[in-house]
Amino acid sequence: MIETFIEIGLFAMLVFTAFAIVKTDRLFAVVMLSGVFSLLSALLFVALDAVDVAFTEAAVGAGISTVLMLGTIALTSRTEKKSSISSPLPFIVVLITGAALVYGTIDMPNFGDPMAPAQQHLAPEFLQGSLEDVEIANVVTTILASYRGYDTLGETAVVFTAGIGVLLLLSGLGRRRKDEDEEDA
Amino acid sequence: MHHHHLILRVVTKMLVGAIMLFAFYVQFHGDFSPGGGFQAGVIMAVAFIIYGIVFGLDKAEQVFPPWLVHKLVALGVLLYAGVGVVSMLLGYNYLDYDAFSPHHPSHGQHWGILLVELGVGITVTGVMVAIYYAFAGRPPPMKDEDW
Numbered sequence: 589m590i591e592t593f594i595e596i597g598l599f600a601m602l603v604f605t606a607f608a609i610v611k612t613d614r615l616f617a618v619v620m621l622s623g624v625f626s627l628l629s630a631l632l633f634v635a636l637d638a639v640d641v642a643f644t645e646a647a648v649g650a651g652i653s654t655v656l657m658l659g660t661i662a663l664t665s666r667t668e669k670k671s672s673i674s675s676p677l678p679f680i681v682v683l684i685t686g687a688a689l690v691y692g693t694i695d696m697p698n699f700g701d702p703m704a705p706a707q708q709h710l711a712p713e714f715l716q717g718s719l720e721d722v723e724i725a726n727v728v729t730t731i732l733a734s735y736r737g738y739d740t741l742g743e744t745a746v747v748f749t750a751g752i753g754v755l756l757l758l759s760g761l762g763r764r765r766k767d768e769d770e771e772d773a
Numbered sequence: 774m775h776h777h778h779l780i781l782r783v784v785t786k787m788l789v790g791a792i793m794l795f796a797f798y799v800q801f802h803g804d805f806s807p808g809g810g811f812q813a814g815v816i817m818a819v820a821f822i823i824y825g826i827v828f829g830l831d832k833a834e835q836v837f838p839p840w841l842v843h844k845l846v847a848l849g850v851l852l853y854a855g856v857g858v859v860s861m862l863l864g865y866n867y868l869d870y871d872a873f874s875p876h877h878p879s880h881g882q883h884w885g886i887l888l889v890e891l892g893v894g895i896t897v898t899g900v901m902v903a904i905y906y907a908f909a910g911r912p913p914p915m916k917d918e919d920w
Contacts, residue, residue, distance in 0.1 A: 639807040643799075647815040652901055655822055659908035723879040724804045724886065732809060733886040737868040741853050743811075744893050748850045751900030755843075758907035 591635060598632050613668045619657040626650040636699070640728040778827065785827040792820040800894050804883070810890040814897025822905045830909045842903045849896025856888045 605625045612618050626649030633642035697704035718730040732740050799806075800813035825833030857868040865872035870885025 640809070640812075643807045643812045644815075647812050647819075651819055652815055652822075655826070656904060656908060659905070663908070663911055721879060722882040722886075724883070726804055726806065728807070729803050729809055729886060729890070730882075733889050734870060734882055737857075737870075737885075737889065740889065740893065741857070741868070744850050744853050744896050747900050748846060748896055751846050751896075751903055754904050755907055758911065 595632065595635050598628055598635065602628050602632070613670075615661045615666055615668060616658075618668070619654055619661065622657070623650045623654040626653070640726075781827050785823055789820050789824055792816060792823070796820065796894075800890065801887070803890055804886065810893025811897055813890075814894040815901055817894065817898045818901030818905070821902050825905065825909060830906070834906065837902060839903070839906055842899050842906065845895050845899035846903055847896075847899075849892045849894070849899060851892075852895065853889045853892035856885060856892070860885070 602625065605621055605628060609618055609621045609625065612621065626645055630642040630646040630650065633639070633645060697706075701707070714731055714735055715727055717735075718724055718727045722730045722734055724730045796813045796817035799808035799816060800810065803809035803813070821833055821837050824836065856870075860869050860872040861867050863872040868885070868889075870882045871878040872881060873884045874881035
């Protein structure tokens with residue numbers, strides 16, 4: 589019972605934060621609010637017993653992205669540009685997508701339902717194998733690194749590629765600007 | 774240069790070590806508690822990033838030079854993929870950690886998971902620090918008064 593109230597409270601705070609992000613013009617405040625948004629999501633994941641996901645969300649979403657966003661506004665602008673045309677189209681798109689998603693949840697099994705299809709196929713095998721075959725208590729680690737080792741290798745490659753991509757983009761521009769400065773001098 | 778923010782500097786100096794220790798804990802205790810390479814890598818990167826923010830990029834690059842960061846980005850992926858190659862050379866499937874201890878498959882699994890998680894952690898640390906260096910190393914530097 590108390591968990592339901594906590595979750596409703598967290599969701600309400602998430603919605604308020606999202607509205608505040610939309611309404612604020614000062615990008616510094618927006619970045620801080622998006623950090624708050626991530627932290628609230630992390631709390632929700634804890635409430636849903638997904639501690640590994642919550643950990644990642646807190647470290648990446650609330651931590652690193654906030655720093656990188658601050659780095660970005662340090663390089664660009666501190667206030668949002670007001671768009672001159674205000675069209676109702678984005679609001680309608682959001683409304684329709686939201687309604688479709690809510691409609692989709694009607695068919696979904698209840699949260700934590702042991703009879704849900706996702707819990708039937710491989711999950712029991714993994715849960716048992718984690719303790720008996722691999723002898724590791726944290727099932728998330730077993731699935732991530734052993735049963736789904738290929739996926740995690742792919743994820744690491746994605747992180748690697750993304751890092752290289754950002755480096756190429758940023759360092760290339762920096763060098764070009766430096767060259768121009770030297771030409772000016 | 775940084776004669777202001779005394780409290781920030783003192784607190785950062787005290788925190789950096791603890792943050793790194795926590796990163797290692799998350800990295801190597803992931804078998805029993807939440808966490809693993811991804812989270813540990815980010816936390817380890819945060820230790821260097823907070824140092825860079827408070828003491829300046831130059832100081833951070835002295836401690837953790839960019840060439841080393843860029844090598845680590847690739848090293849992690851190579852370590853992960855290399856574990857798979859070694860297990861193949863031992864006659865097992867790619868990334869089948871049973872290969873490392875045929876008589877005690879669970880020990881082999883522990884070794885394999887430890888190594889691939891380390892690979893993930895190294896790459897994530899490298900990427901995060903490298904991106905931070907790339908952002909922070911570009912002009913124009915933000916003046917404190919502008920915030």
